[in-house]
Amino acid sequence: MARGSTSVEGNQPVSVSRTNLRSPDSDPAPVSALGNVVPAPSSVRPGGTPYTITSATAIRVDDAPGVRAVGDHLAAYLRPSTGYPLPVTPGSGADGVQLRLDPAAGELGDEGYRLESTGDGVLLTAREPAGLFHGVQTLRQLLPHAVEADSEQPGPWTVPGGTITDVPRYPYRGAMLDVSRHFFTVEQVKRYVDQLALYKINKLHLHLTDDQGWRIAVDSWPQLTAVGGSTSVGGTGGFYTKDQFRELVEYAAERHLDVIPEIDLPGHTNAALASYAELNPDGQAPELYTGTEVGFSSLCADKPVTYEFMDDVIREIAAITPGDRLHIGGDEADNTSAEDYAAIMAKAQESVARHGKEVVAWHQVTGTAVADGGWVQYWGTDETKKEEREQVAAAVRAGARLILSPADRAYLDMKYDGEFALGLSWAGLVEVDRSYDWDPATYFAEEGVPAEAVLGVEAPLWTETLSTNAELELMAFPRLLSAAEKGWSRGDLPWEGFHERLVDQGRRLTALGIAYHPSPKVEWAAE
Structure with missing residues (x-):
């Protein structure tokens, strides 16, 4: 549908194996610079001390509808490759990854977020859970590529320091x-x-x-x-x-x-x-x-x-x-x-x-x-x-x-x-x-x-x-x-x-x- 032509060219199946894929270098991939993500964020202010996720890191979530689910998604993304427990816990703390809703953050709209990375931890702020979820996708991309693996990898798991403020162009x-x-x-x-x-x-x-x-x-x-x-x-x-x-x-x-x-x-x-x-x-x-x-x-x-x-x-x-x-x-x-x-x-x-x-x-x-x-x-x-x-x-x-x-x-x-x-x-x-x-x-x-x-x-x-x-x-x-x-x-x-x-x-x-x-x-x- 919606094609304007009916001819099918080269309609033979393609067999895709690991040899069809591009492979990462044998050495651990370098940590992405802040903002080196797709899609490009609205505003990127790099600087300050990076944060490294360790076995002691907790994911701290607001007691608000939808936030715990985003925290659970983040933990599910990170646990296989890091091997860390990454407990999802209510409330705030001095370190770790914090997911926070701020109803007053009108500038972030329904899907925007702010990600702040310092030596103490990563703070994700949004007005709605959708914004937190999108911020989690950015956090994934700021970590080394091996974080996406389904088995334990050596790390380290470092997030560049700085602040990203990000709002979508289109709904x-x-x-x-x-x-x-x-x-x-x-x-x-x-x-x-x-x-x-x-x-x-x-x-x-x-x-x-x-x-x-x-x-x-x-x-x-x-x-x-x-x-x-x-x-x-x-x-x-x-x-x-x-x-x-x-x-x-x-x-x-x-x-x-x-x-x-x-x-x-x-x-x-x-x-x-x-x-x-x-x-x-x-x-x-x-x-x-x-x-x-x-x-x-x-x-x-x-x-x-x-x-x-x-x-x-x-x-x-x-x-x-x-x-x-x-x-x-x-x-x-x-x-x-x-x-x-x-x-x-x-x-x-x-x-x-x-x-x-x-x-x-x-x-x-x-x-x-x-x-x-x-x-x-x-x-x-x-x-x-x-x-x-x-x-x-x-x-x-x-x-x-x-x-x-x-x-x-x-x-x-x-x-x-x-x-x-x-x-x-x-x-x-x-x-x-x-x-x-x-x-x-x-x-x-x-x-x-x-x-x-x-x-x-x-x-x-x-x-x-x-x-x-x-x-x-x-x-x-x-x-x-x-x-x-x-x-x-x-x-x-x-x-x-x-x-x-x-x-x-x-x-x-x-x-x-x-x-x-x-x-x-x-x-x-x-x-």
Whole structure:
């Protein structure tokens, strides 16, 4: 979905072993300088005595909702590699790592934090637990890369001295995972969630339905998963029960990510049409689909059952989604007339509102009326027709908020180069420097969209050619770090500084066992 081309090039699997990964030097990696993290912090004031975590270090937490959970996460990150007990205890003390909420710290907002490192300890302050959690991710990155290992390492575990004050640029910093083209299990998605959390991503957009598979249980329409969930591109499928989906949502929420489910309408619906014959204009169910073409399927605007189906699905998905948003797709409806598209999308938006949620949709929805409070997700490229961009801008001027996912910058499934075995290339080849070389604030400036209308950035990962976590990681890393920085960091920071920090992140990704692409655009550390 949201691709604009249907050819799959180089669709052969890639086997990723440790030999595919960059390796850290045999000597312990040097301690990162303060601020040598991704995404770049807002303000860095280095200086003073560093703090070294030892076997006597305690993690001290405020007695406030959500703070103990952040402390437990920090302890879980650090205990395996350090071998230290790192007890999580209430109250303050003279040393150790302290996690403190300060409701009066309005300048930090809902997700900002302040990290102060001295010879006595590390103090993390935030207004909300989400800010403390993001500060913990920065603290991880300030420690040697070996801290990410799952077995005891020699250390020392030293945090540079100084103060970081950090507030995100945008409230929406997203990543999308397509589990429809190829199905990924709960545990596989959890692994991706953990990787997203390290880089302060706060939204997980799950593309749950498409032509190739329906991945979420709907009690009132059980054949959607029994039939529609049985296939994927080139093979068998799978689906989440409602309890499994709740488990994923809860896991993400514990890491301060909201899950936004997507039910794609009115196109990309072959899995649903194959499950229920009555949804088709002639009452005949099509065959299940395991290819990669797009734009051929559509719901019927003139059948009452279409709207019963949509409302039931939206009602049930809304009921198991604690967040306030639901994505209704809306792109590549090539087999739907403009009149029918407008009718279906209007009813879908009404249904979303009726069941207590607000709408997110791909930018084609701007060809019709966008609901009040709607978010529009742009997936075009630098070459997208001016009329289409103007249409998006008009919707934004009318009150919609804009999420930017330009395919030739932010799509993680685009090939790095013409020889790369995985991915597609319809939007062009996207090396890591290109994924970084754009500014969300000015992306729609020519169309008169003000910077404040941009809600944030999302990096989609479509899976026509991807079926394993190793393949996901090769496509996501290191480009996901570009998207994370574009969403969090202030201003249009130069490539040179990002490149330096990316080199350091290569070792951390290796320590985490993440299979990343060793892009020739980056002078990675020697093996």
